[in-house]
Amino acid sequence: MTNNRIQRVVVVGGGSAGWMAAAALATYLGKQASVRLIESEEIGIVGVGEASVPHIRMFNSQMLGIAETEFVKRTQGTVKLGIEFKDWSRIGDSYIHGFGVIGRSLGPLPFHQFWLKLFQSGRAAAIGDYSAQTVMAPQGKFVPGVGDAPPSSPLSDIAYAYHFDASLYARFLRELSAQRGVQRIEGKIVGVNQRADDGYVESVTMENGDVVEGELFIDCSGFRGLLIEQTLKTGYVDWTHWLPCDRAMAVPSERIDPIAPYTRATARAAGWQWRIPLQHRTGNGYVYASRYLGDDEAAATLLANLDGKALAEPRPLRFTPGMRKKFWNKNVVALGLASGFLEPLESTSIYMVQSGISRLLSLFPGRDFNPLLAERFNRESAFEYERVRDFLILHYHATERNDTPFWNYCRTMSIPDSLKEAMDLFRSDGRYFRNGDDFFALPSWVQVMLGQRIMPQSYHPIVDDMPEEKLVQYVEGMRATLARAVAAMPTHGDWINRYWKAAAQ
Numbered sequence: 001m002t003n004n005r006i007q008r009v010v011v012v013g014g015g016s017a018g019w020m021a022a023a024a025l026a027t028y029l030g031k032q033a034s035v036r037l038i039e040s041e042e043i044g045i046v047g048v049g050e051a052s053v054p055h056i057r058m059f060n061s062q063m064l065g066i067a068e069t070e071f072v073k074r075t076q077g078t079v080k081l082g083i084e085f086k087d088w089s090r091i092g093d094s095y096i097h098g099f100g101v102i103g104r105s106l107g108p109l110p111f112h113q114f115w116l117k118l119f120q121s122g123r124a125a126a127i128g129d130y131s132a133q134t135v136m137a138p139q140g141k142f143v144p145g146v147g148d149a150p151p152s153s154p155l156s157d158i159a160y161a162y163h164f165d166a167s168l169y170a171r172f173l174r175e176l177s178a179q180r181g182v183q184r185i186e187g188k189i190v191g192v193n194q195r196a197d198d199g200y201v202e203s204v205t206m207e208n209g210d211v212v213e214g215e216l217f218i219d220c221s222g223f224r225g226l227l228i229e230q231t232l233k234t235g236y237v238d239w240t241h242w243l244p245c246d247r248a249m250a251v252p253s254e255r256i257d258p259i260a261p262y263t264r265a266t267a268r269a270a271g272w273q274w275r276i277p278l279q280h281r282t283g284n285g286y287v288y289a290s291r292y293l294g295d296d297e298a299a300a301t302l303l304a305n306l307d308g309k310a311l312a313e314p315r316p317l318r319f320t321p322g323m324r325k326k327f328w329n330k331n332v333v334a335l336g337l338a339s340g341f342l343e344p345l346e347s348t349s350i351y352m353v354q355s356g357i358s359r360l361l362s363l364f365p366g367r368d369f370n371p372l373l374a375e376r377f378n379r380e381s382a383f384e385y386e387r388v389r390d391f392l393i394l395h396y397h398a399t400e401r402n403d404t405p406f407w408n409y410c411r412t413m414s415i416p417d418s419l420k421e422a423m424d425l426f427r428s429d430g431r432y433f434r435n436g437d438d439f440f441a442l443p444s445w446v447q448v449m450l451g452q453r454i455m456p457q458s459y460h461p462i463v464d465d466m467p468e469e470k471l472v473q474y475v476e477g478m479r480a481t482l483a484r485a486v487a488a489m490p491t492h493g494d495w496i497n498r499y500w501k502a503a504a505q
């Protein structure tokens, strides 16, 4: 049995994907396998990727045993309660896709069904008034949870993620990994050596001539996909026709006060602009479609729309939205940008690295590389990518904008059948059904569909069983409870200053 165990794991790349993978592998397998990570300071890391989803809290604390306070302080972190989308369906529109639940479900129905009946007759406020996170975000309020709230209350567990400095996170994980036994190898890989009979990777050659051998290779080398693509020629599924943005211009700017506890995504002529507030600076970027906009124009638009002074020159990034045809090929498992990239609109990339790591740990192979493990890994990863892809397309396609060729394309393009079905069903009577382990759950789809002006024509028939008086009490009681609770919360700035203040940089 034991001699089938993998004893040497090599992680290629030291961006956030590489260090997250190395830290987790050392934590769980460090006693039986050596974990080595190769990175090149000369090549560097992509260095963006500063907004996350709530799963990162679980990954940090449960998977790696990192204390929240330490993480936030070390990464100049702030709270993210969701994303504000400005000008997406029409210029002048604004809505927040918040994390967590909307209201409280009742019997077989989610809260928004009851809300729909009242809203359609003009007796309810916008959906954002019925979810703790979307009430807190625009008011700049934050607490991690309301201690005495009953478990059924939307206040018992505030759903939040973080904004953080990606380079500081990689550095923090590097230290943690070293403590857990990961050996770091600095230098450039100049050659990849494969077994003659089956093409499995057996070693990589470094610029100084050293050869690093391994049984399992984790490719975290970024967009280039050094092992998975350049060596194994795995192939890529290109989704540019559904997600036309393929470039970004990124620039940091001065910190702005008060620090907003949410990301802002403002639609622009040929894409959208992000604003990510950190403790020491603000991250900004314009994600755009090169078919419709030149780099110089993108940089000029970005610089003209910053809330604070720019701290550097805009930096261009290129990508192809899509995924590898296989995430696990032979003895190479790709994670992070090496495995694919769907554009940063819903900040899902770091989450997908983390879910890939969990999947790898649960399907961890022996030296015989049972093909069933790789097949399952590839099936689950592709499913995750495809479902997130549909959710992203929704933001672009469900628009009324016709003011630029980019938005005309997005509004009229053909979409995957799976997405069309979800939109049609919701438009009819507000129903949405989660697809298996789909990452984005019902509240996300409901908020974005409504925010993008897909208004259901009706609501679920069971709602009519509730007497009118009780319905108003239930729906509007929720709004009043949340409004009161949020009014009493500290501001996000106060919370950070009190508990999570990072050292000045």
Ligand SMILES: Cc1cc2nc3c(=O)[nH]c(=O)nc-3n(C[C@H](O)[C@H](O)[C@H](O)COP(=O)(O)OP(=O)(O)OC[C@H]3O[C@@H](n4cnc5c(N)ncnc54)[C@H](O)[C@@H]3O)c2cc1C
Pocket (backbone or CB within 6 Å): 012, 013, 014, 015, 016, 017, 018, 038, 039, 040, 041, 043, 044, 045, 046, 047, 048, 049, 050, 051, 052, 166, 187, 188, 189, 190, 220, 221, 222, 223, 224, 226, 248, 250, 285, 317, 319, 335, 336, 337, 338, 344, 347, 348, 349, 350, 351, 353
């Ligand atoms: C514009 C943009 C915005 C983004 N925003 C978000 C966001 O808000 N939220 C989110 O979750 N994700 C976001 N992402 C994605 C996120 O940045 C990445 O998922 C994350 O940083 C992981 O990157 P990585 O580690 O895969 O690659 P990289 O950071 O590129 O790291 C690659 C590593 O491989 C090493 N390497 C490569 N070749 C060699 C070689 N020959 N020899 C030795 N070493 C080598 C490099 O030195 C480096 O260490 C964004 C991405 C882009 C492009």
